[in-house]
Amino acid sequence: MRQRPFRIRTRGNLPSELSGFVGRGGELARLGRLLDSARLVTVTGVGGVGKSRLALAAARAAAGGTPDGSGEGSGWGSQERYFDGVWLAELSSVRDPALLEFTLAEALGLTDHTTRPPRTVLAEHLAGRRLLLVVDGFEQLVEETAELLAELLRRSPGLRVLAAGRRTLGVEGEQVFPLAPLEPAGALELLVGRAAAADPAFAVTEANRPLLIELCARLDGIPLALELAAGRLRALSPAQVLARLEDRFALLTGGARGAAPRHRALRTAIGWSHELCAPAERLLWARLSVFAGQFDLDAAEYVCAGPDLPVDSVLDVVGELLAQSLLVREETPAGVRYRMLETVRLYGAGWLESQGDATRLRRRHRDWYMGLATWCELDWFSPRQQEVAALVEAELPNLRLALECCLDEPEELHLGQYLAGTLWFYWAGCGRLTEGRHWLDRTLEPVPGDGQDEYEGSRLKALWVLGYVAALQGDAVASMSALHECRDGAQRTGNRVAAAYAVHRMGCLALVSDDMARAGELLGSALDLYREAGELNSNVLMCQVELAMAMAFRGELAGAATLCEEVREICEDRGELWTKAYALYVLAYAALDAGDTASARRLLTECVTVNHAFRDLVGLVLAVELLALVTVSEGRPSEAAVLQGAAEPMWGGVGLRLFGSGYFNAPRLMCQERAGEALGPERYAAHAAEGRQLSVDALVLRARWVPGREGGPRTGKPAAPRRGRRVDTSL
Incomplete structure (x- = not known):
């Protein structure tokens, strides 16, 4: 399929x-x-x-x-x-x-x-x-x-x-x-509107109206130029703006010989705004050009401050750039952030290059985002886990830029390996396996004459993360190759932590490959290695959950439940949600085996909610598959068929369906058999087709519905798909 x-x-x-x-x-x-x-x-x-x-x-x-x-x-x-x-x-x-x-x-x-x-x-x-x-x-x-x-x-x-x-x-x-510049009437409307928004006291009068019309004409009706001028009207009168523009006009045309006048006019507008900036504002403008997309104040202070721009002055200078419409302030899930319009950013980048300071600033930018990734990795194992996910999502363009910077110089390849490896929690936990694989592969490409023994730890980390990502993608060959190289390198260098991760992910690969005996042996060994190294984080707890999975699949449900109750307790103490969701999956598996469908449903409902919040399709689809079996066990075969149908397209986004595992596939086959017997082939197929029509949001809402609650799944009783609606599949 x-x-x-x-x-x-x-x-x-x-x-x-x-x-x-x-x-x-x-x-x-x-x-x-x-x-x-x-x-x-x-x-x-x-x-x-x-x-x-x-x-x-x-x-x-x-x-x-x-x-x-x-x-x-x-x-x-x-x-x-x-x-x-x-x-x-x-x-x-x-x-x-x-x-x-x-x-x-x-x-x-x-x-x-x-x-x-x-x-x-x-x-x-x-x-x-x-x-x-x-x-x-x-x-x-x-x-x-x-x-x-x-x-x-x-x-x-x-x-x-x-x-x-x-x-x-x-x-x-x-x-x-x-698209031509604005007509005179439109240009005047834009200039006046933006000026009034920046300064409520601003008003058009008989005295200043001719000056404003002249200003629009001098700026050729270009919206960006007009918005920059409107920002200046907070501090200057229209006559002063025109006078300053006149003083700088010849100097700042700067367009290529023969270029269209409006091209020179835009350069004039930006260059004029640049000339009107104070030295500190021009300096910060140039330095902020190293950011891609949005950035926050902390990043701006670290990257851009220096002896000529004290860190405690950056906030005030940012405020001035905001007032002049050279920066845009935006509210995001990750907090207040700033963005520079691309045309303005490119102008600043040109000045930064001319100052000969671009390489140093790009490295400071890279260093900041390496530090950010490091702290986010630590905070992933904390109550801030969801905030971390939102922050990394917002910073992805800058993290990509930092990774590119690491790859520009062979002698800094180890920094790229460290950064790509440190972001494991984002690649695996937030639905970014494909992009993570892209960066990991690039940082691990052989470099001629590469001698990086002193940085072997960074390479080992990238290797075990690559092994982890490839295993989740169903690429067993690439996973095993990376993990063996990591284990061998860890043994050669005495790196106990890297050895633990390599053994752990070999156990994970054995788990999804149905070798439960081997999985139990490797995962148990990895836990011992983690304890010896003093390591405790989401990975370590996930290792314990995976060991519990191997035990549960072999029928050792009591022991599996004990391990996962311990994980749940630690997760709740630390505020960790992502690993906890996988522990809940195993606990639901055990509850269902014991005939406690109410507990199984409650556990899986929480599991679905968490995995959906993190965009973790692996955890989400596993929970939905098991929830379908719970549903048919409750005597609702039609709803079980809908859930099974909804899971089908999700596996296409994860990779190999149920990892090709007979153990992971057993709940699905059991549900399909029982629901099919109760409904008959035609009705089962019809309900499964309905499920395939569900979006992930609708599916999660439906999965969280509790039997006996007023109404039915989603917003009422299960409804037939809207006519003309197609299967909503994608990543």
């Missing part, structure tokens, strides 16, 4: 509009009509002209809401055309072509643990779907983006793409929508 990815079903991921969308009503209507007739539309124009905002406004309207994202209008788009949603892929921070496919998969909410290429996963996910994909900021990877989108469009007739960039993609069938 073809493996398929699994995706949490939502209608899209478009961000909310935080400020009014002004001055582009005509362009918005024309773009909407063009998008109705073409499958690939690219909005082009100079940086700062408003391509991204127009594309997002068009996407919101296509999704059935108003261009400002309020959702209060019907919009001019067809919801039926985009039945599977409208999705935004931000590519501006992606530099490595190898990460392009990962980024698109991430934007679509995909999680795939298999060894399939991400391009295959994307193509299979999009086949048969009707959705609009918005691609923004592709200029640095235009050829790779064009080739990928052309293939996806060719293989997915229901896909439409709205791209925004400084140049066209050059793909057959592409319709280009050149």
Whole structure:
């Protein structure tokens, strides 16, 4: 059976509009009509002209809401055309072509643990779907983006793409929508609106109106330039702004000879804003350009501070850059974060290069994110586990940049190995096996003349993490190869901790390969090694849970339950949730064997909730499979068939179904047999088909429903799938 990815079903991921969308009503209507007739539309124009905002406004309207994202209008788009949603892929921070496919998969909410290429996963996910994909900021990877989108469009007739960039993609069938600067009336409306938002006391008067109109004309109606000017109107009058612009105009044109005037105008606007900044502001602007995407204040202070920019001054300077619209403040699940508009960031990066300080700043950036990963690994075994998951998710673009920095110099390869290995909890615990495998493979590639014996510990860590990830993907050969190399290296160097991890993951591989005797022997040995080394964390507890699994599968249920009760107690004491969920799975297995279906359901309900929160498909699908058996044991074969059907597409995203294990497969076969006998083949197949229609959110809601509670699973009694609804599979 073809493996398929699994995706949490939502209608899209478009961000909310935080400020009014002004001055582009005509362009918005024309773009909407063009998008109705073409499958690939690219909005082009100079940086700062408003391509991204127009594309997002068009996407919101296509999704059935108003261009400002309020959702209060019907919009001019067809919801039926985009039945599977409208999705935004931000590519501006992606530099490595190898990460392009990962980024698109991430934007679509995909999680795939298999060894399939991400391009295959994307193509299979999009086949048969009707959705609009918005691609923004592709200029640095235009050829790779064009080739990928052309293939996806060719293989997915229901896909439409709205791209925004400084140049066209050059793909057959592409319709280009050149975006000009704002007309005078629209430019004035934008300037005045932004100025009033920055300073409520600002008002248009008979005296300043002509000056504001002149300022709009001098800035050629470019939205970014106007927003920068509006930020300056907090401190300067329109006359002062014009005077300063006049003083700097000739110096700061800076455009290439023969370039379009508006290109020079944008450079003038940014350069003028740069000149108006105080020295500390210009310095921080340049240094912040090393970040990809969002960053927080702590990161900015560590990376950017120095003798010429004291750490206690960074907050004030950040505030000034925010006031001048050179930084954007954003509220995220990981807290308050900042982001620099890409055009502004690139200008700062140019100054950083000209100062000869780019290499040093990139290394400081790398060092910060290595430290962040280290602390997150420690905090994973704490009550902050969910916060850690959200933080690493938010910092992923910067962590990728740090990994790339490590790979740039062969003598720093050990740092990449350390960083890729340290993120094991994210790769394995938060649904990122495929990307983790990508980085681990890259950092472990042989380097000619590589002599890194003094850094062997970093390589050993990367090896056992690779073995772990490959085992979860069902790639036994790669897993065993990495783990044997890790064990041999650990024995050679006397690294007891690495040896324990290697033996542990060999036991894990034996467990999913149905060699329970070997699994019990290896996992027991690993626990002894962990104790000798004084190691206690989520991995150690997971080793104990896996030993309990091996015992349970061999019928030693009392001993397995004792081990998992101990793990649960430690997890609750430490605030650990991820490993606890696996312990609950084993305890539910034992409770069901004892005939206590109520306890088994309660344990599995908690297990499902935790695994869903962490996007851990391995744990989630195992719990759903066992919950189906609990359900048929409660005398509800129809619901059991629905749950079994829901689990089927999830295994496609994990990898080899039930790891190819007869032991892990036993609950499924037993449930299928009992539910099939009760329902008959046709009714069983119909209910399983209903389950295959469920999104992961609907499945989790259904799994958490308790028999006897008013209503039925989900939001009432089990309902037939909506007509026209398809199986929601993806990562």
